[in-house]
Amino acid sequence: MSFSRGNLRQYSPVSPPWSWMKSSSQSSAICSTSAAARLTKTPTVHALGDAGWRLVDSTLEVAFEVGRTTAGEQAADVRVRAVVPEDHEPLSALARIAYTRLIRSRYTADPRLPVERTGQLYAEWLLRGCAGTFADVVAVAEHRGRPVGFTTCKLDPALTRATGVGFAVDGIGAVDPASQGLRLQPAMLHWLAEWQRARGGRFRFGRVLINNYAMQRACLRCGAFITQGYHTYHGWRGGGDGP
Numbered sequence: 001m002s003f004s005r006g007n008l009r010q011y012s013p014v015s016p017p018w019s020w021m022k023s024s025s026q027s028s029a030i031c032s033t034s035a036a037a038r039l040t041k042t043p044t045v046h047a048l049g050d051a052g053w054r055l056v057d058s059t060l061e062v063a064f065e066v067g068r069t070t071a072g073e074q075a076a077d078v079r080v081r082a083v084v085p086e087d088h089e090p091l092s093a094l095a096r097i098a099y100t101r102l103i104r105s106r107y108t109a110d111p112r113l114p115v116e117r118t119g120q121l122y123a124e125w126l127l128r129g130c131a132g133t134f135a136d137v138v139a140v141a142e143h144r145g146r147p148v149g150f151t152t153c154k155l156d157p158a159l160t161r162a163t164g165v166g167f168a169v170d171g172i173g174a175v176d177p178a179s180q181g182l183r184l185q186p187a188m189l190h191w192l193a194e195w196q197r198a199r200g201g202r203f204r205f206g207r208v209l210i211n212n213y214a215m216q217r218a219c220l221r222c223g224a225f226i227t228q229g230y231h232t233y234h235g236w237r238g239g240g241d242g243p
């Protein structure tokens, strides 16, 4: 089976949580890989399904250009800043519930992955982001002096080197349900663009579930544009029902 390059993209080399999920696994059942096919490439989509890959999500890719983002209007009791150690506990708890109870991530959608492990994955993703391995910066939104939201971001040195243009990618983000609707997410997305500007960066990419309208609206309000869409697949090795 062959896929034309550009229609299919492997997640594994660039997705730190995926390798963490595999390396931290106590069970040989958790051994899988993932791939993404462009929404519009029907033959690739069919070929992946025929080969046993399981569709786990559909996402839109959003792009932010430095100098073309805005935080919009913010309430007086809101501010965005870089993460500090005191944030770790409340924000890892938020990460754990955001991707298991508030939205359905590709890990939650995979019936082979226990939901507790998925929650642990996102808590770990946030903590390792704070430690500088899964992210280069973590933006934190405060409401009334409390940390209630975060967004992680990683520079992409390989693409930056290859193109001479500064690129970065967003990781995970969430706002506590009690503080949603206050434009905290657009404020964090803009803060990250300014952080990137200070380092000579130009573009940043993110992925948003196709039915996550709140996040899409937050991105568009910040000035993002939609670049393309992907279906994501998981395949299981060794006793799984995938390739």
Ligand SMILES: CC(C)(COP(=O)(O)OP(=O)(O)OC[C@H]1O[C@@H](n2cnc3c(N)ncnc32)[C@H](O)[C@@H]1OP(=O)(O)O)[C@@H](O)C(=O)NCCC(=O)NCCS
Binding pocket: 098, 099, 102, 103, 173, 174, 175, 176, 179, 180, 181, 182, 183, 184, 185, 186, 207, 208, 209, 212, 213, 214, 215, 217, 218, 221
């Ligand atoms: C998506 C999310 C980060 C948005 O954060 P936010 O700070 O509330 O963003 P905004 O205040 O800009 O709100 C975004 C849109 O959602 C709407 N919204 C926010 N909270 C809402 C709620 N509880 N019910 C209905 N609509 C809501 C807002 O009105 C806004 O739409 P509008 O621009 O038409 O007014 C937040 O809803 C969240 O954490 N969701 C769960 C986790 C998640 O989706 N993370 C992103 C993964 S890519």
